[in-house]
Amino acid sequence: MSQPVRSILYRNGVVHSAADPFAEAILVDDGVVAWLGADDTAAGLAARADRVVDLDGALVTPGFVDAHAHVxxxxxxxxxxxxxxxxxxxxxxxxxxxxxxxxxxxxxxxxxxxxxxxxxxxxxxxxxxxxxxxxxxxxxxxxxxxxxxxxxxxxxxxxxxxxxxxxxxxxxxxxxxxxxxxxxxxxxxxxxxxxxxxxxxxxxxxxHTLTAEHRTRLYRDTLAAWAARGIVSVHEMSGEHLDTRAGLAELHALTSDPAGGLPHLAAYRGELCRTADDARALLAELPFLSGIGGDLNVDGSIGSRTAALRSPYSDLPADPSSASFTGTLTNPDGTPWTGNLYLNADQIAHHLAAVQEAGVQGAFHVIGDRAMDEMVLGLQVAAQITGDSAVRAGHHRIEHALFVDATTLAALLVRGVGLSVQPAFDTAFNTRAGGGQGVYVTRLGAARAGSLMPFADLAQAGVPLAFGSDTPVTPVDPWQGVRAATGHEDPDQRISAGAAFRAHTRGGWRLAGLDHTGAGQLRVGAPAHLAVWRAEQLGVQAAPGRLASWSEEARAGTPLLPDLSPDAPTPECLHTLRDGVVIHDTF
The missing domain is CATH 3.10.310.70 (Diaminopimelate Epimerase; Chain A, domain 1)
Structure with missing residues (x-):
């Protein structure tokens, strides 16, 4: 258990805050941000703090949220x-x-x-x-x-x-x-x-059959390791094929009190509901759920050729004798293989209607474009069942959402759907170090792979965005997620580091319906979820991939971020704070 400290003053550093972009110090008291400002003013506050941390030039930011993880x-x-x-x-x-x-x-x-x-x-x-x-x-x-x-x-x-x-x-x-x-x-x-x-x-x-002791150790060790990477909150995407209901209840119990020294948990359970009674029964057993869904799979993955596509996979050979590892060449009707569709629009619609009536979010795993078509149709059917306003009020979410064309984007905006996406997928699976071909290009062809994850289109349209890792698919490395979104394979789909950083911090709280607390920001009165970083160079991310030097003339009012250019070293996490409780510390 972490030892509670009533107040901590961080001084002699750089504070990433839109409320005061020039702040050098920040005071946390009773789990909230009590003050931030200049270091010379902080000297007068040191006596009232239980602990004073000399940042020695380090950067204080809102802590990261991993909006799609599997503990x-x-x-x-x-x-x-x-x-x-x-x-x-x-x-x-x-x-x-x-x-x-x-x-x-x-x-x-x-x-x-x-x-x-x-x-x-x-x-x-x-x-x-x-x-x-x-x-x-x-x-x-x-x-x-x-x-x-x-x-x-x-x-x-x-x-x-x-x-x-x-x-x-x-x-x-x-x-x-x-x-x-x-x-x-x-x-x-x-x-x-x-x-x-x-x-x-x-x-x-x-x-994955485990003893109770082994399971608990894995939970604790995994979450502690993420805290050491600046993660203050995790969206756990539990499901029947991933973990048990009892396991999710244990995870919630381990993380419900900040004094436990672990990140906050927003819990999702991927079980399909047909009626509101189904949803209420699940909530009776797991009343802490943020949503019913998450890893509720409409389809599979591109790498395993189980994602549902409109057009066939590009890399399947015409000669059956040369089949690659799946051996799958055609659909059951003899047409070229297009993947697996696990849920249809009717199932999606009734699930959404059920969880809306029960008062929680719905969420679905959607990878392929045919799966996204089915998801959009499901949203439309749900709106016919419950009304457009009820669907919008549900604040439903889609996980991954690699394919979002203009028609899909319009449909998502109309229905008020948020997206939890994994920017590191672009660098891990679309390209390789040294310019090699990734699995997305192999499976889909260069043209289709190049249209995946249109970050700029989504951000400019105002779709609620949150970033995560889908760990263990890609590692928990939030700065790499921010860097990947700024360096998208398609230059037109790159977003600024500031926008990507917000998606990986405030965006996660927003998608879980918790941003009304001020979480994800460093301002007076906001919950004290923060991380401290050692970074070699700080500045204003004036454009994707370019760091401008800091000055009032350069970009007044813009908080600083580390240099995230491809060759820059990853910032080192020195300290993580959740609700005013230290959950990782090297000072």
């Missing part, structure tokens, strides 16, 4: 074998070697083979082989152990034969391929080892 999944990923390029695995062969080494070590600590070997983060597009390892390769590398190896998007995984048997799917027609006649599969999943959709959810649930 348990991220904790498990951190405990798993890291198969990502960032983790040093640069080829299929290296991945198998790493898995083999971990399996050999487990033979000593777990000779009975009870423990599942968990791995995470592989992306075949980042490897020269341009394919994933197969079930037989996994079996050979890991000596017959149960292995669950999730793809980076966590919408598919390769599993070993022993894992399939442990999950009870080895005779399932969806695994053997015997039930897929006419579905377009050229290779049975049992041959590739790949599981997607419901089969993936089944295997993941078994692979």
């Amino acid at each position: 348990l999944e991220s904790g498990l990923a951190a405990d798993s074998v890291d198969l990502s390029v960032g983790g040093g695995v640069r080829s299929l062969g290296e991945a198998l070697a790493v898995l083999h080494g971990r399996s050999r070590r487990l033979e000593v600590s777990d000779p009975s083979g009870e423990r599942v070997l968990l791995a995470f983060g592989w992306d075949e597009q980042a490897w020269p082989e341009r394919r994933a390892f197969t079930r037989s390769e996994l079996d050979a590398a890991c000596g017959g152990r149960a292995v669950y190896a999730a793809r980076v998007d966590v919408h598919s995984a390769v599993v070993s034969s022993a894992m399939a048997a442990r999950a009870g799917i080895e005779h399932d027609p969806a695994w053997t391929g015997t039930g897929l006649s006419g579905s377009g599969w050229s290779d049975a999943p049992a041959q590739t080892g790949l599981v997607t959709a419901d089969l993936h959810h089944t295997v993941r649930a078994v692979a």
Whole structure:
């Protein structure tokens, strides 16, 4: 538990505040901002503060909000074998070697083979082989152990034969391929080892069986690590395929009191409701929910080719014998493969109507453009059921929203829908370091990939925007999220660092319906959610990708931000404060 301190004075630094862009000091008292101003004035306030922090030129900003996260999944990923390029695995062969080494070590600590070997983060597009390892390769590398190896998007995984048997799917027609006649599969999943959709959810649930103590440790360690990155609030996107209701209740209990030393939690639960009674029953068990939805999937992901698209995936071969890891070449009706649509407009509409009547937000995971079409149609049907004003008053949200064309944008504005988006998707999956081709370009082609995530169009239209990571899909690195939005692949879709920063701070509170408290801003009377940063250079982000020197003549009234140009070092988080309680400290 963090030790409460009634008041803290931060002085001799730089304060990012629109209320006083020239502030050098800030006083927090009883969990709120009590004063901010010049450092010479702060000297007279030092005696009344319980603690005085000498910033030594550091920057104080509103704390970040991660508006789409998965706490348990991220904790498990951190405990798993890291198969990502960032983790040093640069080829299929290296991945198998790493898995083999971990399996050999487990033979000593777990000779009975009870423990599942968990791995995470592989992306075949980042490897020269341009394919994933197969079930037989996994079996050979890991000596017959149960292995669950999730793809980076966590919408598919390769599993070993022993894992399939442990999950009870080895005779399932969806695994053997015997039930897929006419579905377009050229290779049975049992041959590739790949599981997607419901089969993936089944295997993941078994692979992620945890003791109560292990689960609690993962929750605490994961949230504490995020606090050390300047995160003061997390939108947890829980779901039936991700965590239990009891797990979400525990997470809420761990985070409800700031004195617990962890970030604030805005809790969402992705369970489909048909009636208001369904929604009320869920709220009776989980009364703290900000919304019912979040990871309520209308479709899947582009990397796993489960996102629902208007046009076929671009990288599927015409020759079935050369099928890549999914083996999926056609839709069940024989047309070219366009992904999975898990929910239809009727289901979306009735869910929205149900949660509106119960008094909470609805939220849906939407990736592909065909899925977005279905989402927009669902909003229209909901408006017919409940009325336009009721839908707008619901302040519903869409997660990810990669495809937003002009027609979709107009529909979202009319219905008052907010978007929770992940800017790091653009740098992680649309481009590669050194200009290499990312998975979005591979799966969609350059033209379609170039239209994804139109940040500038969304910001200029006034769509409520919040930024997050979708961790563990991309790391919790909020400054990288801001940097990605300012450096979009399409220069016309870049936004200023100030706009991106607001989306990653105040925008998260707004999307959760909590911005009326003043959260996300540093002004007198606002809740004291802040972070302190060591940054080599500060200035005014006068234009995307360009840092102007600070002076009254340059941009009076504009708060300072760190240099976020591509080669600039990432600011270091020194201190994080939630509701006046220190949750990370290096001073």
